[in-house]
Structure formats: structure tokens, C-alpha cells
Amino acid sequence: MSGFFDIPSDLQHSWLGLVGLHLREALLPVLAGLVVSLPLAQLCVRLRWLYPPVLWVTTVLYAIPSLAFFVLLIDYTGQTELTVMIPLTVYSLVVLVPAIVDGVRSVPPETLAAATAMGFGPVRRYFQVQLPIAVPAVIAGLRVATVSSISLVSVGALIGNQGALGNLINDANIYNRPELAVNAVLSMAVLAILADALLVAVRLLLTPWMPRAGRRRPAADVPDPATAALEDAVR
Amino acid sequence: MFGVLIRIDSVTKRYPDGTVAVDRLSLEIPDRSITVLVGPSGCGKTTTLRMINRMVEPTEGTILLDGQDILQQPVNTLRRSMGYVIQNAGLFQHRTILDNIATVPRLLGWGKDRARGRARELMERVGLDAALAKRYPYQLSGGQQQRVGVARALAADPPVLLMDEPFSAVDPVVRKGLQDELLRIQAELGKTIVFVTHDIDEAVKLGTMVAVLRTGGRLAQYAPPAELLSAPADAFVEDFLGADRGIRRLSFFPATGLALLTTPIVAVDATAEQIAARATGEAPYLLVTDLDGRPLGWSEPHELTAGSIDPGRLLSHGRPFVPGTDSLRAALDCAVLSPTGWAVAVGADGRATGVVSQQTIAEAIRGAHAAVPTDAPAPHSLAKGGPADAKVAG
């Protein structure tokens, strides 16, 4: 009788190994998404006309099923982690770009005017004023992107066991061990909750300047990421 | 007076959408004084101010700073030599009060410690408690934030201070405090301040020179406040000054020359003989003071019983004026507020030095007006550094 944490050998990893793999496949795309989103969002802030088409493109890309991406990519990147991570990076843009644009735009005009009047150039102004003030919005975006990425990694199971914890769901079928599927779902949910908590902690650390009393509902229109993750994982 | 520091020479600003915000404006802004730009909303005040630090580029005309075209220096060097204060302070919400104030010194390359040391100095100068240094802007009241804004603008000791309606978002009591503080700081530091407001009272109180702008960005009048009040250039300026400009103009005449009566004053412990001796009929009332000579209130002589004067039953004496520092406006105000129609003069220590009737004040006003015909400027020496009233608070 195999235990809850005994992973079939075809996956070539221990449970902890799968967790590490899962985190890498989920978080690197979010990081890459952030690196792409920051300049893209700044461009959208500077050139207002650019924002609607960019939003439109990110939404359309998000609507493409990951399977279609895999088919497209597999000729170039093969059955690798990269094939999983590229679509995840693209998906994260749909959350991150608007989050950063809203964050940067939330800087009060008089703060910007004051910065300009004090002799901040555009670059310095961006890094020292706009970006720090956008941190809460950026992190709110990162929370959603991270938890959704954690649940989406599982689709990698479709291309030769590149789904990390998601592969367990496949194996649950193959070996008729339903506890492996439960393990996958629970592990992903726990990872999502922990990653989310970590991001909240980072937010608190980076924004001692935020009124603590008004923190209850920081971004009313962003769904609670942890709940979203659970829903995704169960789906 | 001082030299000209900023010369605005037939400057026009036409925005891309065709709005002419400023129309051939010429102004000579004197060194080390407060020049106020005042006018209705949308008349081009902010645009004018922002052309001085090149946040807005003029369409036509030139602006000279110290004789040099402002286009000749690098824009950020120019801006760092001019403090800028705006409505709602525009503080950096993500930085502590100390770091907000240290911003420009840091931009100028000062070390962190030196910049913060300077910031601490400035907190004291603008009347901020040192305990606020480590707080964030959201933890401060509007008035405190505005003080931080002023401190931040002063941090690198710039010769010029540009202020755009800095006090219009705070309540009147706090605003008065901030205005008095600005006059004090100006007197201490001798900055050249260009101050924008839509409030004519603020303009008259703060301005050494006041430029009244009319809609469309044209200059309606440029004059010291006393002259503005006594000789408005046209109906627009007169209208803008409001109905009581005659009364407000009295701010520019000192109350020093008023003939005070000293007889009708008795102490609260006065004897019957003293009361009788003081009730000479010069005034229909006697002013009762406490044992230190501070005014308590008025009474008709026959209502006073020696040895049992009840301060609670005296008539109010209004707010006394100080002849050396207050204006005729303060004296008149005091007389008008007093139910007896008499004003009480006190020394700097608060002790009554004399009393004066509305009639006497009215004569003094007529005398002052006769010395300065209403359609000519009031004596300039009185206006320098703001109205006599304003100086008291400093």
C-alpha cells in the first residue's frame, strides 16, 4: 500500500521535488511577466492611446487555450518546462499590465507636479516617486498572477509530464490512486496560500507609509487570490 | 526697496487647444519680497507661476531671472533653485516627513546625514514638532502637511519660492497661522516669493506687490496692496476687491497717532473718591481694569459702587488694540464691537493705556485720507512687508 506522499517513479521526483519544480514553473513566468509589464505599462501611461490596444491584446492572448500555445511552441521548445512557462508568462500580462498602469496613475497629480518642480527628471521621477507609490497596486496584481500561475502549471501534464504537481492527477488515473489527485489539489492550494501570504508580507514591509486602518479592502475589484486559486485548482 | 529679480517680459501662453491662458503679461518681481498673483479661477495664475520654473514653456516673450534668460540654464538646475509649494502640499506619501523635506538637498547630491540634519533645522523653522520627523504624510493634519510643504521648498535654501494657492485647502484658523508664519519666515530669510491665490484678503495681507489678473490672462493692475485698495485701476479690480475695501484699506494706517484719553479708567478696587475724580464727563463710561491694569469692561459711573464692583456685570470692551503695532482698522473694529462705541488701547503687556471714541477714530481716518488722496497711492513705507495688522502675529 503506497502512502499519500509516495510519488510514482515515472515522475522522477519526490513530493518535495515536485513542489520545488512546481514553484519554479509557476513563479518564473510571473517574474518574467513583471519584467515585461513594467516598461509596457509605463509606455501605456505615457502614451494614453496605446493602453486600450495593449489591454485588448493581453486579453485576447489570455483567451488562447494553453493547449493551442503548446502546439505552437512545441516545434521550437520541445516537451520542456519552457513550453509551459511561456504561455504562463503571457497570461500574467492580463493582470499585471492593468495593475501597474492603475498603480502608476494613482499617483496624485500634485505629487507629480511637486516632483517635477523640484527638479526630478522623468527617469528619477519614475523610480523614486511613481513606482514606489504604485507598489500596493503592483503587489495586488502579483498576488492574482501568482496564484493563478500556481494552478495553471498543472496543464503542463499534457505535454509529457511537465505539469509538476499536476502530473499527479494523471498518475492518479493511471495507477488508480485517487489520493494522488487529492495530494495535487491540496498541495497546490497550500502553495498558493503561502505564496499569497508572502506577497502580503512583502507589501506590508514595502509600504509602511500606508494608512493601516484603511487596509481592510485594499483593492475591491480584485478577487481574493487565495479563493481564486482554490477554485482553479479544483476545476 | 530692492532690485528686480524676475522680469516677465510680454509673455503669452497659448495652449495647444487654443486657450490663451496668459496674454502679453509683463511683471517686474522685486527681490526679497512677496509678490502675489491674484485673480478669479482660470485667469492664468498657475500658468504664469509654472512658466517661471519652466514647467510650462511660454509661447511668446521671455522671462529673466537675475538678468538672465531662464532658458539658458539646465531646466532641473533652475527648478532646484526655486522652491515650489502647492495646494494640498503634494507631499511624497511614501517618504517620511524628514525625507520629504530632505528631497532637494538629496537631489543636489548632499549626503544623507547632512540632508536630514538640514531637514530637522527646517522643521523647527516652520514650527513642526521634531517628533513628527519619522511620521508619514497621512499621519499629519492638513495644516502640518502644508508646513512640511513649505519646509521642503526651503530645504536647499533657494532664493526664490513659488507658491500656488498653498493655503487654500486648510480651514481659516489654520490658514491665518500659516500666513503669519510665512510673513515671519519671509522677514527672517528674505526670500523672493511669488504667491498665487484667488483670495484677495490673502493677497492684501501677504503681498508687498499685488498683480491682479483678469480672465484671459491679462494684467488688470500691479501695485502695492494699499494702492490697490485706495485706487483700483478699473471697475474689474474694484469689483474684485469687494465692497469693504474702504475698511480694509485702514489696515495700512497705523493707530499710533490716535489721541487716547487716560482719565476715564478706574481699577476694580477704586474708592468712591477715585471714581468721582475719574468721571469727568470726558467719556460717558468708565473703563474698569483689574489690579494689574488689564481691561475688564465698561460701566456708567453711577452704576459703580466703590468696593463692590462686579466684573461680571460690566459691558464688554471688545478686543483691545495696540497703538504701536495695530492699524486704524483694528482700532475701529474694537470701537465698533464695543457696546459703548469706545475702543480700548493696551500696551504690549496687555495693560490699558487709554481709551478712544469712534468719533476720534473717524477723525483720524479723515486725517489719514486727507494726507493721502484716495486716488493716489497710500504711503509706501506703511505697506512694506505687508499691512500693519499682519505684522503683529510675528
Ligand SMILES: Nc1ncnc2c1ncn2[C@@H]1O[C@H](COP(=O)(O)OP(=O)(O)O)[C@@H](O)[C@H]1O
Ligand atoms: N494644459 C492645459 N491645456 C489647455 N488649457 C489649459 C491647460 N492648463 C490650463 N489651461 C487653461 O488655461 C487657463 C488658465 O489656467 P490656470 O493657469 O490653471 O488658471 P488659474 O491658476 O488662474 O486658475 C484656463 O482657462 C485653463 O482651462
Ligand SMILES: [Mg+2]
Ligand atoms: Mg491655479
